[in-house]
Amino acid sequence: MEDDATILSTGHVTSSESVDVPSDFENLASSNSQNSASNPANPDIQEEVFVSADDQYVSDSALSLPGPSSDDDISFRQRKLTMLMTEEDESELSSSWKEKKSHIFVLTEAGKPVYSRHGCEDKLSSLMGVMVAIVSCVHDRNDTIRSIVAGNRKFVFLIKLPLVLVAVSSALETIHQIEIHLHYVYNTIISVVSLSQLNRIYSTQKNYDLRRLLTGTDKFLDHLCNSMDQDPQYLLRAVKCLPLAGHMRDFVGQSLQQSKTDDLAFAVLVSSGQVVSICRLKEHNLDTTDLQVLLNLVNASATSFHAGESWLPICLAQFNPSGFLHAHISFLDEKLQTCLIFLSADRDAFFTLCECKKKVVAKLNKHKCLEAIHLAYSKADYTVSKVGIPELWHFLYKTNNISQFTCPEFSVPYHNEKQRQRLFGLYQEMHGKIHNPAAPLKLHYSVSDEETLLAWVASGFELYATFSPLVTKNQAISAVDRLLRWIKHREDELFMMRTLTF
Amino acid sequence: MNGQNQARRTRISSSLSSTEFDVSFKVMVIGDSGVGKTCLLVRYKDGTFLDGNFISTVGFDFKNKMVEVDGKRVKLQIWDTAGQERFRSMTHNFFRNASALLLVYDICNAQSFVNVANWIADVKRYASPNVTLVMIGNKSDCSSQRMVKYKDGERLAKEYNIVFLETSAKTGLNVDLAFEAVAQELYNNSLTAADLVGSHKESFDLKNYVDSEKERSNCCG
Amino acid sequence: MASGKKVLLKVIILGDSGVGKTSLMNQYVNKKFSNQYKATIGADFLSKDMVVDDRLVTMQIWDTAGQERFQSLGVAFYRGADCCVLVYDVTMPNTFKTLDSWRDEFLIQASPRDPENLPFVVIGNKIDLENRVVSYKRAQGWCHTKNDIPYFECSAKDNINVEQAFQTVAKQALLQEADVELFPDQFPDRIDLKSNDNKPKSDCAC
Numbered sequence: 001m002e003d004d005a006t007i008l009s010t011g012h013v014t015s016s017e018s019v020d021v022p023s024d025f026e027n028l029a030s031s032n033s034q035n036s037a038s039n040p041a042n043p044d045i046q047e048e049v050f051v052s053a054d055d056q057y058v059s060d061s062a063l064s065l066p067g068p069s070s071d072d073d074i075s076f077r078q079r080k081l082t083m084l085m086t087e088e089d090e091s092e093l094s095s096s097w098k099e100k101k102s103h104i105f106v107l108t109e110a111g112k113p114v115y116s117r118h119g120c121e122d123k124l125s126s127l128m129g130v131m132v133a134i135v136s137c138v139h140d141r142n143d144t145i146r147s148i149v150a151g152n153r154k155f156v157f158l159i160k161l162p163l164v165l166v167a168v169s170s171a172l173e174t175i176h177q178i179e180i181h182l183h184y185v186y187n188t189i190i191s192v193v194s195l196s197q198l199n200r201i202y203s204t205q206k207n208y209d210l211r212r213l214l215t216g217t218d219k220f221l222d223h224l225c226n227s228m229d230q231d232p233q234y235l236l237r238a239v240k241c242l243p244l245a246g247h248m249r250d251f252v253g254q255s256l257q258q259s260k261t262d263d264l265a266f267a268v269l270v271s272s273g274q275v276v277s278i279c280r281l282k283e284h285n286l287d288t289t290d291l292q293v294l295l296n297l298v299n300a301s302a303t304s305f306h307a308g309e310s311w312l313p314i315c316l317a318q319f320n321p322s323g324f325l326h327a328h329i330s331f332l333d334e335k336l337q338t339c340l341i342f343l344s345a346d347r348d349a350f351f352t353l354c355e356c357k358k359k360v361v362a363k364l365n366k367h368k369c370l371e372a373i374h375l376a377y378s379k380a381d382y383t384v385s386k387v388g389i390p391e392l393w394h395f396l397y398k399t400n401n402i403s404q405f406t407c408p409e410f411s412v413p414y415h416n417e418k419q420r421q422r423l424f425g426l427y428q429e430m431h432g433k434i435h436n437p438a439a440p441l442k443l444h445y446s447v448s449d450e451e452t453l454l455a456w457v458a459s460g461f462e463l464y465a466t467f468s469p470l471v472t473k474n475q476a477i478s479a480v481d482r483l484l485r486w487i488k489h490r491e492d493e494l495f496m497m498r499t500l501t502f
Numbered sequence: 503m504n505g506q507n508q509a510r511r512t513r514i515s516s517s518l519s520s521t522e523f524d525v526s527f528k529v530m531v532i533g534d535s536g537v538g539k540t541c542l543l544v545r546y547k548d549g550t551f552l553d554g555n556f557i558s559t560v561g562f563d564f565k566n567k568m569v570e571v572d573g574k575r576v577k578l579q580i581w582d583t584a585g586q587e588r589f590r591s592m593t594h595n596f597f598r599n600a601s602a603l604l605l606v607y608d609i610c611n612a613q614s615f616v617n618v619a620n621w622i623a624d625v626k627r628y629a630s631p632n633v634t635l636v637m638i639g640n641k642s643d644c645s646s647q648r649m650v651k652y653k654d655g656e657r658l659a660k661e662y663n664i665v666f667l668e669t670s671a672k673t674g675l676n677v678d679l680a681f682e683a684v685a686q687e688l689y690n691n692s693l694t695a696a697d698l699v700g701s702h703k704e705s706f707d708l709k710n711y712v713d714s715e716k717e718r719s720n721c722c723g
Numbered sequence: 724m725a726s727g728k729k730v731l732l733k734v735i736i737l738g739d740s741g742v743g744k745t746s747l748m749n750q751y752v753n754k755k756f757s758n759q760y761k762a763t764i765g766a767d768f769l770s771k772d773m774v775v776d777d778r779l780v781t782m783q784i785w786d787t788a789g790q791e792r793f794q795s796l797g798v799a800f801y802r803g804a805d806c807c808v809l810v811y812d813v814t815m816p817n818t819f820k821t822l823d824s825w826r827d828e829f830l831i832q833a834s835p836r837d838p839e840n841l842p843f844v845v846i847g848n849k850i851d852l853e854n855r856v857v858s859y860k861r862a863q864g865w866c867h868t869k870n871d872i873p874y875f876e877c878s879a880k881d882n883i884n885v886e887q888a889f890q891t892v893a894k895q896a897l898l899q900e901a902d903v904e905l906f907p908d909q910f911p912d913r914i915d916l917k918s919n920d921n922k923p924k925s926d927c928a929c
Contacts, residue, residue, distance in 0.1 A: 111783065122731050122781045129768035133766060133800075206833075215587065216559075216584065309564045310563050312562070313561065313592065320919055325914065345915070347913075354564075
């Protein structure tokens with residue numbers, strides 16, 4: 001995936017550069033209700049302010065974003081695809097299936113089904129035939145289809161021959177966001193079969209049914225798809241670390257260093273899905289996407305690991321799409337929360353790594369790290385009230401250079417599932433507007449009856465903040481300033497600021 | 503006869519808590535996906551049954567189990583393998599170092615029984631020629647859905663001259679027996695001539711032992 | 724109850740327009756389907772589940788339009804096909820003569836791994852009509868010269884032979900599948916950590 005910062009490129013990360021809060025916000029502060037227009041598309045929004053990335057102050061909410069290009073032939077076909085999705089007399093496609101907000105399909109370039117998020121993929125073979133035909137029609141015109149927008153539905157295509165990935169969404173995600181989801185799905189499939197094996201098979205056997213190599217992996221893909229609907233890590237393309245005192249995290253890192261051995265590329269300690277520490281070979285980086293694919297696999301399989309030690313080949317596409325690393329996976333506690341992962345290039349290294357694990361555990365115990373980790377997890381995430389800004393209700397903060405993010409736990413009014421989903425949808429929407437490739441923004445501020453939202457992209461970070469609807473602009477600006485200082489003050493605890501090397 | 507069985511049984515006791523051991527052996531459980539390899543292991547190691555939806559093993563799972571054989575502590579290093587096609591080549595790779603292989607099929611799944619021949623071909627190709635091989639027909643409790651008759655399993659095993667028994671991870675039938683017999687066999691095979699001098703032990707024959715000890719489930723088909 | 728793995732077969736139906744491909748499919752699939760795509764994309768897509776040799780088989784049927792203007796889309800349609808059904812109209816000898824070129828075209832576009840063994844079936848349609856021109860013997864003879872392609876005669880009113888035709892197609896395709904072995908060593912690519920080219924994609928954090 002392009003534009004993805006590696007988890008930590010080299011050793012130390014210097015503190016994030018100071019941000020000139022005032023100047024970026026000048027435009028916001030100076031705008032008043034008379035200038036800013038309400039959003040005709042969304043009547044709930046009372047006020048909306050945009051600041052484009054090139055600093056042109058744009059108050060009008062009707063930004064002229066480029067619409068889908070019209071093309072007679074294509075639009076005719078896209079109507080057909082839409083019809084297929086909405087027709088009543090297709091008995092295979094029940095109405096409840098059609099009503100799902102977000103579909104993801106994976107098929108081969110021959111049109112054979114590989115995976116479907118909802119429903120059974122081989123019942124969808126007709127639909128997939130149509131998809132391949134559309135891809136081919138466009139390909140025939142020396143072009144590659146990317147998306148079709150039909151009413152409130154977006155059809156997004158990702159062509160990664162010999163695979164074709166298609167998403168159909170009637171949710172609020174943008175095409176760009178959906179494409180990123182498809183990349184994650186693709187990377188997950190590659191993690192199981194490897195790109196070189198995939199290409200090798202399809203170079204001679206175009207009719208190969210890839211499901212033969214993917215048996216048992218539906219759970220990885222299902223878990224990924226469900227997570228992408230609610231976990232900010234896929235939206236922000238960043239991982240969350242377990243908040244832990246810096247010196248304790250260093251102890252963990254030093255413990256991981258004990259596992260140094262031939263062909264060992266990475267050692268990772270994770271607790272409850274959050275990264276605690278990583279140790280790596282100097283010359284190698286663990287890419288964010290690779291790490292996310294690995295964590296998804298572990299989280300989706302936790303129940304199969306049965307408190308033993310597991311050995312699993314995994315292809316990390318950003319690291320090396322042609323070969324497999326081998327993961328030694330074990331849990332260090334009864335509740336299967338803290339997980340130790342070694343990634344080795346040697347497929348016969350299992351027993352060596354069992355010994356490495358003992359050394360790591362011994363050092364972890366020496367510094368009482370496991371207790372600290374357990375404590376850090378059980379006292380739950382910090383609450384937003386700790387920040388001490390009453391009008392601030394929630395936020396997502398991503399630091400760009402190390403691709404990590406932090407956020408507090410949900411509290412009132414986002415204390416139930418429905419509100420959380422709604423808030424996540426709002427974050428997606430803000431993120432989509434800010435990162436619109438055609439018209440990227442620097443700042444987005446919108447006020448509604450329920451909350452006030454602020455999204456801000458600066459060179460070192462991204463911030464999405466949720467405030468009470470009664471907050472004034474000045475209060476919001478001041479709150480952001482205080483929040484950033486609060487985060488900076490605690491960055492050693494909230495983020496993994498450094499990875500040790502073997 | 504029963505008294506002798508009791509005596510034999512007490513020689514092989516499981517669930518030692520100490521991690522020290524006198525000798526260790528690598529054991530692998532192999533067979534098609536879904537036949538119950540993991541359930542057998544969980545039954546053997548923890549004495550429980552993994553009920554609920556089928557959760558396929560991811561890659562290879564490894565656990566140690568300590569047993570006592572003739573007063574010695576034996577560590578069984580047990581590999582639970584994912585039966586899926588994509589792991590086949592790695593599974594073959596592990597055969598080399600295995601002292602014993604438990605080849606499992608599901609009595610309710612004819613295809614898994616048909617594939618036993620393929621598995622045995624792989625064993626002959628990749629495993630050590632002296633490997634201890636045991637054939638297990640699992641899910642013997644599912645009598646109403648039985649597709650493979652007991653005697654068919656028996657006949658096939660005889661053809662290959664390997665030990666055969668039916669088990670049920672659900673009820674526990676013959677599960678302990680399968681592993682303990684293997685442990686005994688491996689231990690005995692590891693004894694040198696010098697160890698056996700002066701010993702009045704009856705010679706242990708795996709097949710005879712299993713045949714005499716195994717229980718049949720009620721509906722044997 | 725089928726016990727083996729599910730199999731999905733891609734089946735292409737070829738033949739001149741008007742020979743009755745769609746009516747045959749209508750009969751066989753036995754579902755109401757609307758052929759709305761043919762005019763625009765060049766094929767309709769149907770799906771049929773069947774049990775063959777104790778295995779559950781899903782046939783993904785590509786019912787093509789048979790018109791010239793779609794021939795440029797050949798590769799997409801034919802790629803990865805497991806079997807091909809050639810249809811002609813027994814009352815129209817021209818549609819029989821073109822079977823050769825349909826077959827050739829298919830073999831070129833699909834570029835199967837093993838062209839000699841790719842399953843074909845020929846169906847002579849509309850035998851219910853009185854003005855039959857192509858004889859059974861002639862059709863059978865041609866099929867024989869092409870590696871013994873199975874030949875079936877039927878009419879849109881009578882679908883018994885169609886069922887048999889597809890059973891045969893599926894059986895032959897499954898035989899092909901059994902021969903396909905996964906690569907002997909799935910993990911030949913060992914990563915050499917020392918030479919693994921992995922430069923950080925973004926700027927250095929310091």
